[in-house]
Amino acid sequence: MSAHTKVVINKLPTGVPGLDQILGGGLPEFSFNIIAGTPGCGKTTLAHQIAFANATAERPALYFTILGEPALKMLRYQQQFEFYDEVKMGSAIRFVNLSEQVLKGDWNVVLDAIVKEVEDTNPAIVVVDSFRSLARKFNSASGEMDLQGMVQRLAMHLTTWQATTFLLGEYSDAELSGDAVFTVADGIITLHQSVNRNSMVRKLQVLKCRGQETLPGMHIFRITNNGLHAFPRMLGRNPDQNQKRSGKRLSMGIAELDEMMAGGAPEGDSIMISGATGTGKSILSTHFIAEGLRQGESAVVAVFEERPAEYEARAATFGFDFKTPQENNKLEILYLRPLDLTVDEALHDIMKAVQRTGAKRLVIDSLQGFERALAPDFREEFEESLYRMFISLTGVGVTILSTLMVEESFTRAPATNYSVSFLTDDIIRLRYVEIDGKMRKILNITKMRGGEHSKEIRQYDITTTGLDLSTTSFPGLLTGVPVRSGGAFTNGSS
């Protein structure tokens, strides 16, 4: 049989931003699915979003309620969500309560009621909420084999009638492997809530999805007024990834620094500016953004420690106009919610901003601020998450500059607090030293993956126009015995 004659399984949209991507394109049409999770984790809201996204008057969604949340109460709450379209109620979305049939204690009565409604209405979507209460009732009465048989009959009937079905249930992780219903299901989506200290994080997982490749692992989701919003773990994958490196060098906005970097930062690199507090990390990042804007590029700045207005005002004190480019959609300064943030949410917001502006330059100021904004759950895996984020963004040609505060003393000056060798391509290090009895600032390029760079240590000042790299160099600074060499800067790459 040739490939052209294979059955094509259509994929239905979930109506949940991000979830279609996790599912590998959407929900397989006519599939029989389980949505499992503990109470309050969002099963009903997810089912409603799927129903509203797919139901039409011709192919409605049939929503069977059993013994769980009373339908009147459920509808009252669900109406608060933005996706709730009251025009669809009654025509495209139809609720049917089966509590009376369930209380009769005969599975065939329930099945007959479902079958009759399905045959009468020709639904595209069927939801049974909650199937767990139904299964529990009949499992105890009839035994597991009978339950599996019942589920198979239900699945066969609904699939034959070309309905995509969702059974909702309060299943714990431990129950997922043992229940007969999971064997029959084509797809299983589990929703979780995890509490760490005072923060709560929602995660979902596609445990099973026959016939298509899904994004594995746990994915973050939030429930807002718009319903569920999932943030796929990018795993460094991106549809537009694998763009070839241009080989172009981007100016950092400071001529002397560009010289030290053999022409600037390679486009698509991840650059880290590390240094103690007050060394000018943010100012250097401001130079980087301002230079991009000057050359007609767009840019995004993600700030965690100050508000966008403050960032803009501080740039203005050094003579950089960040207001006009924001008005012209060339620059976005993102203030990411500093409470229980997840890396994937941040990545989502940043990626959207990059797409909106067509940004080629991104500043993250600072990595500590970013880490502190994360829910405790995610701090443990911060480095791994950063890696995924950097791979995703640089993969689409964005050059990232991150600032990182490091604590240092006169005897100890670590380059960073993180295991950065796999995170960054280039590291620029700023630090304090004592020269002539005064506190001075020095800069050096610690690493450039892209090739040669100056090994020199340069003194610099922070002036009204930003960072001013002195022409004076001091060999022996790190030995604690600096020697003034004077004269003009010479490329020290050799």
Place this chain on the structure above:
Amino acid sequence: MNSATPELRELALRLLANGGNAGEAVSFATAAEFCARLSAVLSKLAGPAGSLTLLSRALVLAGQKAQCLTIVQLKSDGQLHGFEERTSEKEQHEWNEASIVLVAQLLGLLHAFIGQRLTVQLVEEAWPMPPEKTQDDSNEHKQ
């Protein structure tokens, strides 16, 4: 707690007038019939128990406004029992008022739980809807 707004009271009046015999005053039997039919339609959405509970609540709320309703009982089949057709003009007036209050309370509760649009859909399924009130009707009413 009163869930029946003046607008819902006006709708209740028009529904009952529309469902009864033309020219006759609103009767409680008509109101009881309306409640039973709406309850049956609601059962599909909320289950018989949910439907019955809502009607029971409406009866209690309406009883606070219309004392004569305290003798009315709600049976498990959604039917209202215990009321009698009254002959005196005063009693007739009381039961007319009770009819409107009960239906308005039931509509008000539905409105609070499932919203206006779905409430109207259920009512349409259960009972002939009165024609939309026109400007002329309003002027006539004022005169």
